Amino acid sequence: MCGIWALFGSDECLSVQCLSAMKIAHRGPDAFRFENVNGFTNCCFGFHRLAVVDQLYGMQPIRVKKFPYLWLCYNGEIYNFKQLQKQFGFDYQTLVDGEVILHLYNRGGIEQTASMLDGVFAFILLDTANRKVFLARDTYGVRPLFKVLTDDGFLGVCSEAKGLINLKHSTSLCSKVEPFLPGHYEVLDLKPSGKVASVELVKFHSCKDEPLHVACDTVEALPSGFDLETVKSNIRILFENAVRKRLMAHRRIGCLLSGGLDSSLVAAVLLKLMKEINVNYPLQTFAIGMENSPDLLAARKVAAHIGSEHHEVILNTEEGIQAIEEVIFSLETYDITTIRASIGMYLVSKYIRKKTDSVVIFSGEGSDELTQGYIYFHKAPSPEEAAEESERLLKELYLFDVLRADRTTAAHGLELRVPFLDHRFTSYYLSLPAELRIPKNGIEKYLLRLSFEDSNLLPKEILWRPKEAFSDGIASVKKSWFSILQDYIDQQVDDLLLEKAAEKYPFNPPKTKESYYYRQIFEKHYSGRSSWLPHYWMPRWVKATDPSARTLKHYKSATQE
Numbered sequence: 001m002c003g004i005w006a007l008f009g010s011d012e013c014l015s016v017q018c019l020s021a022m023k024i025a026h027r028g029p030d031a032f033r034f035e036n037v038n039g040f041t042n043c044c045f046g047f048h049r050l051a052v053v054d055q056l057y058g059m060q061p062i063r064v065k066k067f068p069y070l071w072l073c074y075n076g077e078i079y080n081f082k083q084l085q086k087q088f089g090f091d092y093q094t095l096v097d098g099e100v101i102l103h104l105y106n107r108g109g110i111e112q113t114a115s116m117l118d119g120v121f122a123f124i125l126l127d128t129a130n131r132k133v134f135l136a137r138d139t140y141g142v143r144p145l146f147k148v149l150t151d152d153g154f155l156g157v158c159s160e161a162k163g164l165i166n167l168k169h170s171t172s173l174c175s176k177v178e179p180f181l182p183g184h185y186e187v188l189d190l191k192p193s194g195k196v197a198s199v200e201l202v203k204f205h206s207c208k209d210e211p212l213h214v215a216c217d218t219v220e221a222l223p224s225g226f227d228l229e230t231v232k233s234n235i236r237i238l239f240e241n242a243v244r245k246r247l248m249a250h251r252r253i254g255c256l257l258s259g260g261l262d263s264s265l266v267a268a269v270l271l272k273l274m275k276e277i278n279v280n281y282p283l284q285t286f287a288i289g290m291e292n293s294p295d296l297l298a299a300r301k302v303a304a305h306i307g308s309e310h311h312e313v314i315l316n317t318e319e320g321i322q323a324i325e326e327v328i329f330s331l332e333t334y335d336i337t338t339i340r341a342s343i344g345m346y347l348v349s350k351y352i353r354k355k356t357d358s359v360v361i362f363s364g365e366g367s368d369e370l371t372q373g374y375i376y377f378h379k380a381p382s383p384e385e386a387a388e389e390s391e392r393l394l395k396e397l398y399l400f401d402v403l404r405a406d407r408t409t410a411a412h413g414l415e416l417r418v419p420f421l422d423h424r425f426t427s428y429y430l431s432l433p434a435e436l437r438i439p440k441n442g443i444e445k446y447l448l449r450l451s452f453e454d455s456n457l458l459p460k461e462i463l464w465r466p467k468e469a470f471s472d473g474i475a476s477v478k479k480s481w482f483s484i485l486q487d488y489i490d491q492q493v494d495d496l497l498l499e500k501a502a503e504k505y506p507f508n509p510p511k512t513k514e515s516y517y518y519r520q521i522f523e524k525h526y527s528g529r530s531s532w533l534p535h536y537w538m539p540r541w542v543k544a545t546d547p548s549a550r551t552l553k554h555y556k557s558a559t560q561e
Helices: 015-028 081-088 101-117 212-214 228-245 261-276 294-306 317-322 326-329 336-355 375-379 383-395 400-408 421-433 446-451 481-492 497-501 513-525
Strands: 004-007 029-035 040-049 062-063 067-078 119-127 132-137 145-148 155-156 184-190 195-201 252-256 282-291 309-314 358-362 415-417
Touching: 004 067, 004 119, 015 029, 015 040, 015 081, 015 155, 040 067, 062 101, 067 101, 081 101, 081 212, 081 282, 101 119, 101 132, 101 184, 101 212, 101 400, 155 336, 155 513, 195 481, 228 261, 228 421, 228 446, 252 261, 252 336, 252 513, 261 326, 261 358, 261 446, 282 294, 282 358, 317 326, 317 481, 326 336, 326 400, 326 513, 336 358, 336 400, 336 481, 336 513, 383 497, 400 415
Parallel strands: 252 282, 252 358, 282 309, 358 415
Antiparallel strands: 004 040, 004 155, 029 040, 062 067, 067 119, 119 132, 132 184, 145 155, 184 195
């Protein structure tokens, strides 16, 4: 996890513009560098570093003697950098995994570079010899990237939008700051003036396609065919491989553990693999919830089963409510379910940063979208439509769950790792027949659960635990976090304000007091930028006015039993 920032063709003094780069300092608490580009006085890079790999030579922009004309600023982890070195005979100058980007680009250009990277990344690559600037972002947008490009060729790029919205320029920048699309790279010409012109924006990978880098993966070709035993075995092999490759770190590894299926599977496999490679410290797992909430009780059970050093953060209602504004500022969204689910994750990340030395944090994001874990999948008209919905959700992860997971952890200088979004694991799962992936016997993620049934990784009651709405999972038995939020917000937003909401906010107008309250806070910090959220996250195939699972008929939480 780092913060990257770059400007090309700035009309304003760079020392003034540099202040904007400080808005993302939380992403890299270990070091900061600001560097001008030789020969282009109005171009520069800013970098905030969280040192996870190669603590000595990991500062950026990365430049190596072999390619003095290449400048690289990147945020991410490239898990196959050693395999690529072996396959192509690259001569690395540092231990930084991202250095492979320079070698791949020199060998085969930007298309091959982006396609061969097994990992999560957002990068800015400058080639002064050929006067080109390249931007790229991983398939699911696990690492964030925003850009602004004016009509006269001024380009600003940053890990978070907040590092771009206050840039000074002779022409207005209003509303042009936008997220860079996941799975794409962009080629821009660099003019002698330092300004740029976009040449092409190319999609280099779709979630269904087997990635090119499979050719140099540590796991060989898998057995083909869709008989159940083969499929279950392949799922286990690929998921374990996804966790194993993410163990790459020189800082302590921890894991978020809600007690739900996804985080529990991640934690169990992670601890098993850490033991295999003799990691010399216990795995710390972290759960958050109100006293005796379903999530805390389930997480406690998992931690005891796998033998982790478990930490519980008790959610204080007042603390949760007070965190809403800083959470919205961190997230850069006003989406209802994203904000609700972010409060707990933000507070547990705050605890990890203050009270422990774990920095690299594993989590279960991506599983609900990939394995059809949302409760509304029970209402899918057909397996084919369920499969299409799964792909749509994966493509939009960067607007919702992946955004939440990145910002809430990065706000506290932590680095997130999400094995369920491994390129090879996801492309395999999506290649399976649609009818294999749907909920069965009233249970969502049936195939995933079945695949690990005989592994003894988890207690049976956890492996088959139904999905909780996050706001219920962290709630006390007496009252859900959802209800507590509603009661507080009801006092903050007048009925008349809500009636006139569509006039004040014509784009994505708030329909509830909660939605209105979040929108007000968003507009306070990011006025006029509501288009960052194209639509609210809502369940399909049901008449829903609220994104919470608890409003669906199929849903029955432990707090309601």
